[in-house]
Amino acid sequence: MTRQTKQTAPQQDRLVTLLIRLSGYSSILLVTLIFIFLMKEGLPALADVGIGELFTDRWYPIEGYFGILPLISGSLIVTLGAMLVSVPLGVGTAIYLSEVAPSSTREVVKPLVEVLAGLPSVVLGFLGIIAAAPLLRRLLDLPTGLTAFAGALLLGLIAIPTIVSIAEDALNTVPAAYRQAALAVGATPWQTIWGVTLPAARSGVLTAVMLGMGRALGETMAVMMVTGNAPTLPHGLDALFMPVRTMTATIASEMGEVATGSAHYQVLFLIGIVLFLFSLVVNVLASSVSFRQRKRAERLLS
Amino acid sequence: MNERPMMLSSVNRQGLTPRRVQQLGYGLLRLISLVTVLPIFLVVVYIVVRGAPSIDWEFLTAMPREGMRAGGILPAIIGTVYLTLGTAVFAVPLGVAAGVYIAEYAADNAWTRLIRIAIINLAGIPSVVYGLFGFGLFVIFLGFGTSILAASLTLTIMTLPVIISTTEEALRSVPQSFRVVSISLGATRWQTIWRVVLPQALPGILTGVILGLERAAGETAPILFTGAAFFLPRLPQSPLDATMALPYHIFVISTQVPGMPVQIQFGTVLVLLVFVLGMNLVATLIRSRARARREW
Numbered sequence: 001m002t003r004q005t006k007q008t009a010p011q012q013d014r015l016v017t018l019l020i021r022l023s024g025y026s027s028i029l030l031v032t033l034i035f036i037f038l039m040k041e042g043l044p045a046l047a048d049v050g051i052g053e054l055f056t057d058r059w060y061p062i063e064g065y066f067g068i069l070p071l072i073s074g075s076l077i078v079t080l081g082a083m084l085v086s087v088p089l090g091v092g093t094a095i096y097l098s099e100v101a102p103s104s105t106r107e108v109v110k111p112l113v114e115v116l117a118g119l120p121s122v123v124l125g126f127l128g129i130i131a132a133a134p135l136l137r138r139l140l141d142l143p144t145g146l147t148a149f150a151g152a153l154l155l156g157l158i159a160i161p162t163i164v165s166i167a168e169d170a171l172n173t174v175p176a177a178y179r180q181a182a183l184a185v186g187a188t189p190w191q192t193i194w195g196v197t198l199p200a201a202r203s204g205v206l207t208a209v210m211l212g213m214g215r216a217l218g219e220t221m222a223v224m225m226v227t228g229n230a231p232t233l234p235h236g237l238d239a240l241f242m243p244v245r246t247m248t249a250t251i252a253s254e255m256g257e258v259a260t261g262s263a264h265y266q267v268l269f270l271i272g273i274v275l276f277l278f279s280l281v282v283n284v285l286a287s288s289v290s291f292r293q294r295k296r297a298e299r300l301l302s
Numbered sequence: 303m304n305e306r307p308m309m310l311s312s313v314n315r316q317g318l319t320p321r322r323v324q325q326l327g328y329g330l331l332r333l334i335s336l337v338t339v340l341p342i343f344l345v346v347v348y349i350v351v352r353g354a355p356s357i358d359w360e361f362l363t364a365m366p367r368e369g370m371r372a373g374g375i376l377p378a379i380i381g382t383v384y385l386t387l388g389t390a391v392f393a394v395p396l397g398v399a400a401g402v403y404i405a406e407y408a409a410d411n412a413w414t415r416l417i418r419i420a421i422i423n424l425a426g427i428p429s430v431v432y433g434l435f436g437f438g439l440f441v442i443f444l445g446f447g448t449s450i451l452a453a454s455l456t457l458t459i460m461t462l463p464v465i466i467s468t469t470e471e472a473l474r475s476v477p478q479s480f481r482v483v484s485i486s487l488g489a490t491r492w493q494t495i496w497r498v499v500l501p502q503a504l505p506g507i508l509t510g511v512i513l514g515l516e517r518a519a520g521e522t523a524p525i526l527f528t529g530a531a532f533f534l535p536r537l538p539q540s541p542l543d544a545t546m547a548l549p550y551h552i553f554v555i556s557t558q559v560p561g562m563p564v565q566i567q568f569g570t571v572l573v574l575l576v577f578v579l580g581m582n583l584v585a586t587l588i589r590s591r592a593r594a595r596r597e598w
Contacts, residue, residue: 012492020399021407023395024404037439041434092338093338097335112342113339114582115346118516119578122550122553123552123571126571129557130556188324220429220523225556248428255433268434269438272435276431279431280423283425284423
């Protein structure tokens with residue numbers, strides 16, 4: 001048996017290597033394919049509907065109004081609201097886990113954060129409808145609890161695991177020598193965290209926040225279920241307590257009903273392009289920030 | 303860092319000693335962590351408490367009746383199992399092979415950097431955009447229709463980044479000396495990977511695979527227009543049939559069906575939660591057992 005393996009080894013090796021190489025390149029192929037397909041289906045909307053028409057404030061596809069501004073602003077309001085919740089909680093928890101918590105506490109907190117990462121968004125959406133929205137309606141005395149605010153709270157929760165895990169990684173990669181030096185010159189552990197460790201990890205923490213934002217912006221089900229699905233352009237700050245409709249929710253709720261190739265179909269793909277480009281920008285920026293950080297750390301340590 | 307004034311000079315400012323500031327700061331961090339973790343704990347407990355009374359043999363093994371307002375959720379459970387297995391069939395070989403390429407073969411050049419950027423981007427694409435793509439490519443262009451096959455392939459693309467990254471990480475943690483010894487004994491590169499490196503990295507890879515599939519099992523948006531059905535009177539018979547699935551079923555019964563009994567809603571949510579968190583638990587156990595047993 002050994003001899004047989006030996007004889008065929010080179011050919012087998014070549015074939016396997018080829019397959020593995022192809023698999024390795026598959027992710028480039030897939031990203032390209034996704035982009036091409038979105039463009040192919042969505043770009044005709046620019047001609048058929050017209051750019052001027054797309055950037056208006058009326059989304060009412062049945063009557064042929066395809067203004068996507070209310071959807072973009074809906075996504076932005078909900079995402080920014082989510083960041084107000086998830087950045088302090090996520091970064092604070094990451095600092096606590098990395099710098100303060102005893103390992104026994106860490107072993108309780110970390111799995112719970114992982115549980116949150118694993119909770120399907122439709123489950124959180126369901127709880128939003130059944131528990132959070134009625135509660136918010138009573139507490140804030142609103143006509144409906146299904147508002148941008150409810151969506152922001154849920155999305156904040158959803159973005160937390162991303163922020164915690166990446167920010168904690170960033171804090172953990174700060175060389176121990178930094179902390180030791182600060183402590184040696186008489187800084188308290190708190191001053192060390194605030195004045196040395198956190199600034200040294202700031203690019204990683206920024207990456208964490210950006211990826212959390214990408215996560216919130218792309219979230220679909222939870223936000224569709226609790227934001228009340230009203231595609232109107234918000235005016236003023238009280239928009240947070242009104243129903244809105246995000247880009248993702250629009251695609252999810254309308255794609256099933258459109259005729260393939262119709263103007264409405266094309267516009268939904270165009271919204272998909274907007275979402276794709278946004279996540280592209282967020283992820284490329286985030287990864288370039290973290291690459292730079294690693295290089296700086298190497299330089300400092302050499 | 304240099305422009306930041308050293309805070310040592312702030313002793314006694316406003317009567318706060320550094321020690322006191324530290325106590326307050328630590329207290330704040332503890333509070334923040336508690337506020338983060340408590341809702342997670344409450345959510346899980348709430349679902350278990352409200353959902354458990356609905357779970358019985360009929361609920362798990364019967365077809366829905368009376369417009370899904372009575373009976374069981376068998377087709378949704380079976381559908382989610384099919385979709386998870388279907389995703390595994392495509393995502394595991396492709397993802398593990400891609401991870402092997404990056405960890406064991408790829409040179410440190412522009413192409414490899416491009417692959418990494420592609421993986422990062424795949425991981426960040428909103429799930430509903432995967433749904434659009436899956437609809438365009440698998441349902442329409444390749445003619446699979448709304449089917450288990452189309453939905454599994456769509457979920458595969460979404461799952462790949464997790465599997466690739468964890469495979470790469472698991473392979474990199476295998477000490478270089480294992481490879482050196484194997485090659486020096488006359489094994490080829492592939493034999494070394496297949497017989498020596500992969501078995502050592504297996505627990506790590508398995509953990510990543512399960513975590514990736516866990517995500518796929520809980521997703522709704524990618525299957526909305528690629529394979530999920532509102533209601534089917536019978537179980538799917540082939541990979542080209544559409545299927546009911548637990549996440550989509552939860553969406554349907556909590557937003558689309560008026561007069562839905564709340565026990566059925568909570569029961570269905572609990573079943574999905576057990577499914578998903580069960581996978582999470584298995585992954586955690588594999589990881590911690592492998593760590594405890596590791597001899598290097």
